[in-house]
Amino acid sequence: MNNKIDILALSGSLRADSFNAKLLAAAQNQAPAGATIEIYDYRDVPLYDGDVEVRDYPKAAQALKDRIRKADALLIATPEYNYSVPGVLKNVLDWVSRPYGDSALAGKPLAIIGGGGGQGTNRAQDHLRQIAHGLDMQVVRRPEIFIANVWGKFDENGTLADPIANKLIAELLGNLAGMARAAQAGDVKAAA
Numbered sequence: 001m002n003n004k005i006d007i008l009a010l011s012g013s014l015r016a017d018s019f020n021a022k023l024l025a026a027a028q029n030q031a032p033a034g035a036t037i038e039i040y041d042y043r044d045v046p047l048y049d050g051d052v053e054v055r056d057y058p059k060a061a062q063a064l065k066d067r068i069r070k071a072d073a074l075l076i077a078t079p080e081y082n083y084s085v086p087g088v089l090k091n092v093l094d095w096v097s098r099p100y101g102d103s104a105l106a107g108k109p110l111a112i113i114g115g116g117g118g119q120g121t122n123r124a125q126d127h128l129r130q131i132a133h134g135l136d137m138q139v140v141r142r143p144e145i146f147i148a149n150v151w152g153k154f155d156e157n158g159t160l161a162d163p164i165a166n167k168l169i170a171e172l173l174g175n176l177a178g179m180a181r182a183a184q185a186g187d188v189k190a191a192a
């Protein structure tokens with residue numbers, strides 16, 4: 001009997017029509033058996049400020065931190081901004097990694113997808129993997145999913161209409177759920 005897996009999804013884009021948010025919606029439709037995917041809107045988290053952290057840790061950052069703690073795994077869909085991750089995404093990762101020694105991210109299983117221009121966010125994803133390494137997260141290594149020219153991959157209803165992308169997302173989510181179950185079982189070696 002498989003345990004339930006609670007996957008929390010973050011989009012690196014705050015745009016209402018974001019293709020990366022749509023990739024998360026596509027992932028929701030392909031959640032593995034026993035897993036749920038909730039997309040979290042973090043736009044009310046302020047800019048990181050070390051003085052504010054010490055004085056009055058923001059409620060919106062604390063709410064995200066608590067929600068991440070509760071989740072079994074994270075799924076991030078990131079665009080590429082100037083060869084890296086959007087600042088808004090890095091900002092919330094910074095907040096929930098604080099205070100020092102009390103990160104919500106250490107050990108958390110993470111899967112990454114992204115859609116953008118000709119290189120399909122590969123440079124942003126490389127940076128995100130490095131950030132996740134610094135945060136001591138457990139990153140699903142394969143498949144890597146770089147959706148190039150993402151604006152052409154959706155039909156008129158906003159549904160991801162690329163069969164290869166859909167298949168890879170299903171595979172990635174299966175691996176993420178497997179990693180999360182291994183982590184739940186305390187099997188750190190398998191989870192890593």
Ligand SMILES: Cc1cc2nc3c(=O)[nH]c(=O)nc-3n(C[C@H](O)[C@H](O)[C@H](O)COP(=O)(O)O)c2cc1C
Binds near residue numbers: 082
């Ligand atoms: C500030 C900024 C920088 C960008 N830099 C890149 C880039 O380096 N590489 C790339 O492929 N696309 C770049 N783009 C284009 C984004 O890939 C494109 O806008 C994408 O649709 C954004 O994702 P979204 O639809 O989820 O908002 C950039 C867009 C913005 C707003």
